[in-house]
Amino acid sequence: MLDRTLLRYFLAVVDRGNFSRAAANCRVSQPTLSIGIAKLERMLGETLFIRNSRRVELTAAGVRLSAQARRIEAAFLEAETAAPAEAPKKLIRLGLLSTLPSSWVERALAALRDSALSERLEIVEGRQSDLPALLGRGRVDAAIGVVDGAARDPLFVEDYGLAMPLSHPLAHRPEVAPEEVAAETMIVRRHCEALAETSRYFTARGVRPFMAARTTHDDRALAYVRAGLGVTVLPRGFQGEGVAVATLTGWGLTRRIGLMIEPDSRARLAGAETLQLFSDSLKASAAR
Structure with missing residues (x-):
């Protein structure tokens, strides 16, 4: 043909x-x-x-x-x-931070499906370092990722903690000291936006654990933790997915997740229900 x-x-x-x-x-x-x-x-x-x-x-x-x-x-x-004329649906191209919990993203997409909005959504996943470039090149109209402290009205703010299997002896503790996990085996989340800060935190306290695995996927990192292969540092939002997340003593790092919009897309995205509902759903998940 x-x-x-x-x-x-x-x-x-x-x-x-x-x-x-x-x-x-x-x-x-x-x-x-x-x-x-x-x-x-x-x-x-x-x-x-x-x-x-x-x-x-x-x-x-x-x-x-x-x-x-x-x-x-x-x-x-x-x-x-x-052919009968049909008004084209508005396309929303959204850059999405890859380290957001999959369950949160699934919940947000389910909310969009149930609302049957007329807009179409295209998701482009990326690391935090990828998102500014996607916005700058016009590859996406907006992005949800880590914003700096000067950003107004972030969707939510969360801290990082040590993720352990529920069977771990320290899993019931709300806070643990780095010295208590010095002998633990660690899982490295290579895509984590706080990887450098995490390394400095442990190194400054003389903690140099054995690295049992390195991964670029959070679902795989969680599987390793649940299986008892090791512990890892995760954003607080992953707590409850079969792991316990405890605060690390002296570890005050947080991440502010917010919405960034490409300047040329602001007028077109004004009143975009898909973007608002997706953002509101993530915010609600973080507040649970």
Whole structure:
């Protein structure tokens, strides 16, 4: 079956006279258009253009295809015009901090599903270091991640603590000293935005534990902890997912989670119900 996109590339070359102007008209790169034309020629088993340095000319096979392609494109346009018009849904492209608890994200998405909002949501996950770049390049309209202390109205603020399996002897303690876990095996969350601060905290107190595993996935880190492979430092929000989280003595680090909006998207996102409901759901989960 012929691909409509390839036929449009072909007609653009016919109408524009060369590949570079045709590519600009189709809003693709010239290599992309050239690959498409070559694919079309392979599918048909015939050469469609005679190429030279100044312009391209149709072969006999190209002339035949030109008439057919125009009829096909006209039929497509007629069908599109006859189809009932439907207002396009507003697309919300949201950058999402990868270290937010999966259960919170699931709850927020369930709230969106139950509300049956007309907007569409596209989620782009990333580490904290990735989110500013995603916003700056316009890849996302907004992002939910760690904001600095000057940011107004964060969604929530939470501290970090030591995550242990519920069977651990210290699991019932609200606070533990680093010396008490000096002999513990540790799990390293390599994607954690507080990894450097965590390392400095333990090193300054002479705690250099054995590292049993290094992971970039929180669900895997939780599985390791629940299985008794080791303990790890996690944001407080992961408490209750089969692990106990105790405050570390002298460890006052917190993270402020807030909403960041790309400046050029502010007007378009004004009144975006999807963004508001998603943010409110995360905030409610943090308050539980």
